[in-house]
Amino acid sequence: MLIFAKIKDLEAFLLEQKAKARTIGFVPTMGALHQGHLSLIESAKKACDICVCSIFVNPNQFNDKEDLKKYPRTPEADIALLEGAQCDVLFMPSVDEVYPEAIHTKYNFGYLDSILEGAHRPGHFNGVAQVVRRLFEIVQPHKAFFGSKDYQQVMVVKSLVQQLQMPINIVACPILREPDGVAMSSRNTLLSPNERKLAGHIPVWMKHAAAMIRSGKSIAQTKQYINAEVIKHKDMNLDYFEICNANDLKILDDSSPCHSRIALIALFVGKIRLIDNINIDEFESPQLN
Ligand code: AMP
Numbered sequence: 001m002l003i004f005a006k007i008k009d010l011e012a013f014l015l016e017q018k019a020k021a022r023t024i025g026f027v028p029t030m031g032a033l034h035q036g037h038l039s040l041i042e043s044a045k046k047a048c049d050i051c052v053c054s055i056f057v058n059p060n061q062f063n064d065k066e067d068l069k070k071y072p073r074t075p076e077a078d079i080a081l082l083e084g085a086q087c088d089v090l091f092m093p094s095v096d097e098v099y100p101e102a103i104h105t106k107y108n109f110g111y112l113d114s115i116l117e118g119a120h121r122p123g124h125f126n127g128v129a130q131v132v133r134r135l136f137e138i139v140q141p142h143k144a145f146f147g148s149k150d151y152q153q154v155m156v157v158k159s160l161v162q163q164l165q166m167p168i169n170i171v172a173c174p175i176l177r178e179p180d181g182v183a184m185s186s187r188n189t190l191l192s193p194n195e196r197k198l199a200g201h202i203p204v205w206m207k208h209a210a211a212m213i214r215s216g217k218s219i220a221q222t223k224q225y226i227n228a229e230v231i232k233h234k235d236m237n238l239d240y241f242e243i244c245n246a247n248d249l250k251i252l253d254d255s256s257p258c259h260s261r262i263a264l265i266a267l268f269v270g271k272i273r274l275i276d277n278i279n280i281d282e283f284e285s286p287q288l289n
Contacts (some may be wrong), residue, residue, distance in 0.1 A: 001083050003090045007138050010091050014139065022049035026141035028132065031055040032072035033081045036176040041085045043173050052139055053082055054091040056098060061127030067273075072189050091139070094240035104128050107163070109156055115251060116264055117152050117275070120239050126158045132157055136166055143169040147176075149183050150263060151277050152249060175277075177203065183276045195270045198233055202265065203230050206278040209241075209263050213280050216222040218254045219243050222263075230248070230267060239266035239273065246279060 002009040014024060033055075040283065044051040055078055063066035075092070082090055097215045107129040109261045112118060118211030118235040146154045161168050176184045181203030182196075189201060206224055212222045226241045243252045253274055261280040266273060 001079075001087055001090055003079070003092060004091050005092055005094065005097065006094065007097060010052075010138065010252045012090070013089065014050075016138075017050050017215065022114075023051075023143070024048055024141040025051050026135070026139045026140065026144040027051065027053045027087075028135050028144065028146075029053060030057045030071065030186065030255060031078050032074050032189060033078045034176075034184045034186065034188075036147055036149065036184035038081060038085045039176050040147060040173050041087050043171065044143070044145050045086065047143055047145075047171070048141075050091040052091060052141065053087050053267050054135055054139070056091075056093055056131065056135070058098075058127060058131040059095060060099075060103070060130050063123050063276045065123050070190065072186050098131065098134055103134070105130060105133075107160065109159055112152065112155055112159060112249060115152075115249060116240060116242060116244075117266065124280075128153060129160050132160060133164065136161070136168060141168055143171055145171045145173055147165055147174075148172050149175045149185070149275065149277070151262065155249060181207075183274075185274060187272050187274060190272050191269060195272065198236060198279060199274060201229065201233070201236075202267070202274065202276050203278075206263060206265060210278045213243060213261065213263070216278065218245060219252060220254065223267055226265070237268040237272050241265045241267075243280070246281075252263070 002013065003185065025044030027044050029037050041053060057071055059068055107123055107126055113125050147159060148154060158170045161170060178184060180200045182199050189237060204286055209222050209226055212225060223241055230238045231238050243261055243263050244250060245252060245258045246260040252258055259281055262277055263280055264277040266275045
């Protein structure tokens with residue numbers, strides 16, 4: 001695997017590859033890699049000739065500076081995992097390389113930025129858009145691969161490439177889960193053993209909530225169920241739980257008919273904020289096993 005820290009070196013390599021008509025698949029990450037990330041690498045390798053992964057902990061998308069400080073960083077282990085996955089290129093730039101000067105660009109994602117993660121993490125998606133745009137301009141991939149765990153992020157990135165008219169195909173990939181159903185996440189490594197055990201409730205509650213909705217229970221009843229479960233655990237705090245239209249993330253109530261529903265949750269386990277989602281009307285989807 002080739003490892004680049006400098007934009008000009010990466011660009012020179014990619015120019016050569018594009019001259020040979022090779023297609024580029026791109027997987028942007030913040031490192032502390034796990035099998036979820038590697039599944040994106042696998043998808044990129046299948047779909048494209050060259051797979052480029054980036055590891056960059058983007059300060060601009062952290063609205064909480066403490067969260068940025070404690071974000072896990074495991075570069076040696078990441079390199080070993082990417083080598084094992086036969087990733088072709090790793091781009092690991094410094095903050096100064098990515099942002100030689102401060103970026104103040106403001107993006108408008110309208111409704112999408114006003115709900116769920118947008119509402120609870122002000123400025124987060126603007127920071128995501130800044131780094132994704134920058135990385136897309138550097139790598140200029142044919143396809144870029146994102147995980148559906150960050151469901152709203154995929155929609156924001158799709159909106160970004162549409163707004164900027166970038167010729168990049170955004171591919172959403174299924175959520176990979178631990179054996180107990182917990183969505184894989186770099187943040188899981190920050191949980192204490194007891195908190196990690198508590199996190200195991202999340203996929204159980206989400207499956208149950210999806211089953212409630214499918215069996216005709218009201219959204220209010222389903223929200224009550226989630227609230228009641230979370231409240232039983234003093235180390236868990238609910239940020240949000242919503243049932244949305246999976247196509248546009250419009251928040252649903254019982255009067256809104258919809259046949260493509262998704263339940264999304266964000267909650268704190270101790271000090272660690274976790275997110276998850278489940279597609280309600282495609283229960284047999286690869287999201288859950
Ligand atoms: P991150 O390093 O957390 O910024 O994630 C980088 C990419 O990996 C994003 O597109 C995430 O949605 C994706 N990702 C993170 N966790 C998972 C998972 N459990 N399954 C699939 N993709 C994931």
